[in-house]
Amino acid sequence: MRxxxxxxxxxxxxxASKTKYxxxxxxxxxxxxxxxxxxxxxxxxxxxxxxxxRLVKEAIQRARHVALLPYTKE
Amino acid sequence: MGRRRIYETLxxxxxxxxEEERESIVEKVKAYIEERVGGEIRSVDRWGIKKxxxxxxxxxxxxxxxxILFDADAETVxxxxxxxxxxxxxxxxxxxxxxDLEKAPSPKKTDKPEEAAVAVPEEAPTESTDQxxxxxxxxxxxxxxxxxxxxxxxxxxxxx
Numbered sequence: 001m002r003x004x005x006x007x008x009x010x011x012x013x014x015x016a017s018k019t020k021y022x023x024x025x026x027x028x029x030x031x032x033x034x035x036x037x038x039x040x041x042x043x044x045x046x047x048x049x050x051x052x053x054r055l056v057k058e059a060i061q062r063a064r065h066v067a068l069l070p071y072t073k074e
Numbered sequence: 075m076g077r078r079r080i081y082e083t084l085x086x087x088x089x090x091x092x093e094e095e096r097e098s099i100v101e102k103v104k105a106y107i108e109e110r111v112g113g114e115i116r117s118v119d120r121w122g123i124k125k126x127x128x129x130x131x132x133x134x135x136x137x138x139x140x141x142i143l144f145d146a147d148a149e150t151v152x153x154x155x156x157x158x159x160x161x162x163x164x165x166x167x168x169x170x171x172x173x174d175l176e177k178a179p180s181p182k183k184t185d186k187p188e189e190a191a192v193a194v195p196e197e198a199p200t201e202s203t204d205q206x207x208x209x210x211x212x213x214x215x216x217x218x219x220x221x222x223x224x225x226x227x228x229x230x231x232x233x234x
Contacts, residue, residue, distance in 0.1 A: 021174035064127070065168055066167075067130065069127050071128060072128075
């Protein structure tokens with residue numbers, strides 16, 4: 001079982017689509033990477049690579065600052 | 075030193091004032107970018123009144139969003155911050171560099187000749203040899219298209 005679990009490693013979705021820049025204004029896309037409460041989903045769960053997780057994080061933080069995305073939701 | 079860079083700025087204008095005044099503030103920002111910052115405006119995107127994701131401290135639940143894309147020198151962009159600071163109607167703003175757009179034009183220019191340079195020698199010999207082979211078999215009248223390949227083909231034919 002353990003080996004099986006290890007093998008099912010997710011691939012980075014953004015690498016597959018060759019994303020070079022993540023626009024913070026594209027909230028519908030960024031919403032895929034935050035929880036219902038508005039927290040950023042760790043790359044452990046989304047399967048993003050480090051580079052794309054960083055781009056996602058930056059975009060989400062920018063979007064939050066200009067109130068396009070929530071910091072929190074009760 | 076003063077390298078031209080691409081910047082994107084987004085600002086939210088208070089919804090408490092009239093549409094015309096909001097429009098005039100956007101014009102003011104545009105004029106400021108062009109005159110004081112010495113920038114070149116690429117595009118202006120007015121989103122209009124939009125609901126905020128959360129309530130801002132000033133109590134607004136919505137705001138008038140505008141996005142401006144412009145070229146400017148790295149040193150003078152900070153001046154824009156000063157305008158925002160003295161304009162109380164603009165309650166949120168954000169300016170940053172669009173490095174992806176800066177990178178975009180230069181690699182394409184360098185890539186295209188490289189690709190072409192790589193592609194031409196690859197295609198040329200294969201095509202000419204194919205043509206030469208195909209056309210050489212029925213008759214040997216295809217001299218002008220592929221002079222360098224012809225002797226090889228002939229030798230191949232002789233060998234065959």
